Amino acid sequence: MANMTMIEALRDAMDVMLSRDPKVVIFGEDVGYFGGVFRCTAGLQTKFGEERVFDTPINESAIVGLGIGMATQGMKPCVEIQFADYMYPAYDQITQEAARIRHRSNEEFSCPMVIRMPTGGGIFGGQTHSQSPEALFTHVAGLKVVQPATPYDAKGLLIASIEDPDPVIFLEPKRLYNGPFNGDHKAPSQNWKNHPLGQVPEGYYSVPLGKARIHREGEAVTIITYGTMVFVAEAAVEKAGIDAEIIDLRSLLPLDLAAIEESVRKTGRCIVLHEATKTSGLAGEIIACVQEACFYHLEAPIQRVTGWDAPYPHALEWDYFPGQDRVRRALQAVMEV
């Protein structure tokens, strides 16, 4: 067991898989010699050589398209899109090629690749370094979509994603790369080094895809969330003094329907929280699933707390970011009924 940041845990996952499986290759913009702009792949090229870890041209369609060619020929590419915001030129390759090759070929070909991308805001990245595009992927049959909230999950989920037989979009909440964030930008930064969820086993282990994690057990209300917002929810709940259950989804596609339904049936109240924009966002889908399965257990209308329907702003970041105050207001609204 070692104490790690999420970046170190992700690097460790790639290190473990490069060692275990000669079919694993890592590539993307700046990931080779330099080790990536977030230094996620630092040292891997030195250790494994440039046939295993290498730089690509600044062309996201090449990163994904080459990965598809390699994956269909039996390799396990784990590629990096430098920011999730940059994936749009590769969107066609991801959604109409990688996602569909197994189905359209009646399983003559499959595409077991991982596409890592840093996601979300909180680092003053402006509108092209802060987006949360998960709903653009969860709408696509054939993809799996994952987002860890802790170093332990980051390593275990990335290992499971590399081993998965289907294409996985691996979204990394970059605000959590170095430590948890509770949504209060005035609070001092926390570090994973001093946090129990920063404890990461050495060597190989995996966290199964499609299974949610109960971040905090409670009886009064269920907050369904993922990524950075797990810690915003936790801070808001503690300040409000409400016995809320917090579910960290971990996998956004497929959703852990059983875990969601079990918790909402128990608490009878539900809030869905995410950083991505509201309209047609993932919260809408989760709420639809909850009301289909748990309508007669609900004591109050389901609330959603999300980013606003506007491009992510630079200097107005804290106005955009759904913080503790907005979560507390939603908690009051569901508890008052």
Add this chain to the structure above:
Amino acid sequence: MTSHIKLQFAHPPARPGDKPDFSSLEIPQAGTLPVLAHDVAAQDCIDHANSLVRVLNDAGEAVGPWAEYLALEDPDALRSGLRDMMKSRIIDMRMMNAQRQGKMSFYIQGIGEEAVGCGFQRYLRKGDMNFPTYRQQGLLIAAGYPLEKLMGQFYSNSFDPLLGRQLPTLHSAREYGYFTVSGNLGTQYVHAVGWAMANALTGQDTIAIGWIGDGSTAANDFHTALLSASSYWPPVILNVVNNQWAISTYTGVARGHGRTYAARALGYGIPAIRVDGNDYLAVLAASKWATERVRQGHGAVLIEWYTYRVGAHSSSDDPSAYRPKDEAKAWPLGDPIERLKQHLILIDEWSEARHVQAESEILAEVIEVQKRVEAAGTMLDPQPIPGASLFKGVYADTPEHIRRQRQEMGV
């Protein structure tokens, strides 16, 4: 004051009602270009990228250095190639009729372009992988792909290996070196480069072959693939089938002010040659040269196949609305089947009578398979594939939400 700046718009030399006009094309004599060294560099390919490799002359003789390089001594191989092309054309004609009769939804024919796929396939080995477009069925026919599967895919019935998921001619045939075809244009060109990189990284000596049409060279992924092939130098052959038309859009629109598509590769440092795609012997010679180059580890190469799309783009297209009706007859490089037939007759290895006989044999074979496949269901006689199969293979394992949807469908 009026600006002197005006845009230019590409136009074909003739529109409906005009006399077909190919007078501006530069068609060199057969046999003039030398054979290139396998390790040739891009800067030494300028003539080959701008002119045209041709083997058969107007009299039907095989002439020049590429004919000598090909050194084909076995006339059976040429007769077999002729039969492949004839089979491809007969299938196209039968299937277009079946589509017109309402038995299938859609069809894409390759009439006039048979030499390219049928010839190229001759130099591929087991384990090599084509990344084709919807118009490369010649590759499958020359590879001996079972006609029941080929046609079953058109009719989406129980003979369809893809269970009714794909439009006709979007085949997938891994064992026959045919990657699953996308309806999107150009995406597969990058996959070919990635596949070839995987071959190199895992120490396999098989190669990958990308295919794209002249119109689709405008798509981003054409340039993405060339750049990637140029960066990593994997064993890949990048083919451009220049058949002059992207549905109704004249090839000059995609080409812009570029001279040829082959010349585009030179800017990426990739050697390129331009070949008479209606000359079966030139196709064989260029395919032999390119596959040898790539197998020897000299890196990527691009071939522009210069041909003409005789048929409509698809069964939904009417080319008489945008080009002269008799334009195909005026195409100066002729018909690939007629040209090979003429050559074989000239060297005393074929005759008009044998040709007629071969045609009736192939037609009988195609009709026999077609009847059997049609008996398993057409759009006029639907015998649907069970709907549950649409949920199969979305993922390797079925997740809970799909299990629930299947239950809702009642299957």
